[in-house]
Amino acid sequence: DIQMTQSPSSLSASVGDGVTITCQASQDISNYLNWYQQKPGKAPKLLIYDASNLETGVPPRFSGSGSGTDFTFTISSLQPEDFATYFCQQYGQLPYTFGLGTKLEI
Amino acid sequence: QVQLQESGPGLVKPSETLSLTCTVSGGSVNSYYWSWIRQPPGKGLEWIGYIHDSGRTRDNPSLRGRVTLSLDTSSNQFSLRLSSVTAADTALYHCARHGARGWLEHWGQGSLVTVSS
Numbered sequence: 001d002i003q004m005t006q007s008p009s010s011l012s013a014s015v016g017d018g019v020t021i022t023c024q025a026s027q028d029i030s031n032y033l034n035w036y037q038q039k040p041g042k043a044p045k046l047l048i049y050d051a052s053n054l055e056t057g058v059p060p061r062f063s064g065s066g067s068g069t070d071f072t073f074t075i076s077s078l079q080p081e082d083f084a085t086y087f088c089q090q091y092g093q094l095p096y097t098f099g100l101g102t103k104l105e106i
Numbered sequence: 107q108v109q110l111q112e113s114g115p116g117l118v119k120p121s122e123t124l125s126l127t128c129t130v131s132g133g134s135v136n137s138y139y140w141s142w143i144r145q146p147p148g149k150g151l152e153w154i155g156y157i158h159d160s161g162r163t164r165d166n167p168s169l170r171g172r173v174t175l176s177l178d179t180s181s182n183q184f185s186l187r188l189s190s191v192t193a194a195d196t197a198l199y200h201c202a203r204h205g206a207r208g209w210l211e212h213w214g215q216g217s218l219v220t221v222s223s
Contacts, residue, residue: 001168034209042215043110043200049209087151091208095166096141098151 002027002090006099013078013104021073021086021102028068029092035064035073038101039084047086048073078104108133110201112217118195119223124188126217128201135159135182139204142175142186144197145216152197156204157184191221 003026013019023033031051038044046055048064051071061076075082083106088099114126128140142154155165157175165173174187188195198216205211 032208036210043213044202044210045213046205046209046211049205050207055211089151089210094164095168096153096208098153100150 001095002029002093002097004088004090004097004099006088006102008102009100010103010105012106014106015078015080017078019075019078019104021088023066023071023073023088023099025069025071025090025092027093029090031067032090032092033064033066033071034089034091035062036087036089037082037084038087044087075104108203108212110203110212110214112199112201112214114199114217114219116218116220118191118219118221120192120221121190124186124191124195124219124221126186126199126201126219127183128185128214130182130184130203133203135177135179135184140177140184141202141204141210143200143202143210143213144195145200146194146197154186154188154199193221195219196221 005024033051035048036044052064064073085101085103087101109131111129118124136159139156139158141156145151155173157163163175172189177184198218200216201214202210203212
């Protein structure tokens with residue numbers, strides 16, 4: 001299985017800050033990497049697919065980049081509703097695997 | 107707006123079979139891939155498997171052939187059966203619809219299943 005190493009596991013920030021989360025794949029997955037947001041008790045929400053494509057309706061302060069094994073997810077200016085857990089997912093090879101998540105806290 | 111809702115028993119005894127159903131509203135189960143994903147308490151997400159209305163299925167080898175996936179177009183639902191459960195199968199189980207490829211575009215909120223006698 002492809003291991004996804006996500007860091008940091010938690011992050012403290014303030015409204016207006018920019019933050020970056022990384023995911024590293026144990027093998028080359030091209031750009032088959034997606035990013036999700038999850039809030040407690042809610043369904044996960046797709047933010048970015050294929051490493052850098054913004055899902056419809058997602059604000060442009062969210063962005064993603066990378067290919068191969070190294071990927072970055074950035075929120076350019078945190079809003080109060082962005083405090084949540086974020087995780088990556090690869091689909092370059094079955095089984096799909098996920099990063100362990102980054103909890104973004106105030 | 108597509109919505110997914112998981113349903114099923116919240117408590118299953120060890121060695122028995124876990125059964126969950128995902129009901130899809132606001133869209134059809136036809137022509138999409140549908141996945142099950144789970145998250146044990148305090149742990150990361152694990153993909154269980156997917157099914158397509160063509161009948162194509164794949165599941166995670168880590169589950170050692172215990173997974174059965176099915177899809178009912180008449181009721182717009184798809185289902186998961188996981189046999190021979192143990193405490194390690196205790197988790198929040200999500201269903202999800204794929205996008206054009208391997209991203210999970212719509213998710214259910216999840217159904218907590220506890221395996222205990």
